[in-house]
Amino acid sequence: MKHTLGPWLCAPNTPGIKPTTRGVIAPRSENMLLATVYNPAGRIKEREANARLIATAPELLEIARASLSYLEDDSKSPRRRQACLEGARAAIAKATGETT
Secondary structure, X not given: OOOOOXXXXXXXXXXXXXXXXXXXXXXXXXXXXXXXXXXXXXOHHHHHHHHHHHHOHHXXXXXXXXXXXHHHOOOOOHHHHHHHHHHHHHHHHHHHOOOO
């Protein structure tokens, strides 16, 4: 079985869930709600970080596969290396809420 296609996004004010939670949705799948992240005892920043990490799962899987393929390849193409680096940086930025 395959997972729901990415990208996945953190959705503020997701219909049907409490304001103290954060939803993770899949825009390509009619904004299907994939996960609900709860806010334990006012820990809003932690909730947001957890939601971002969940939303980054498809990109993290993709870059892990690309990096493994690159590392297993004997030719070590500079173009593939650069693509792996850029993908990893983008996934980390999305997961941490930073911009690149």
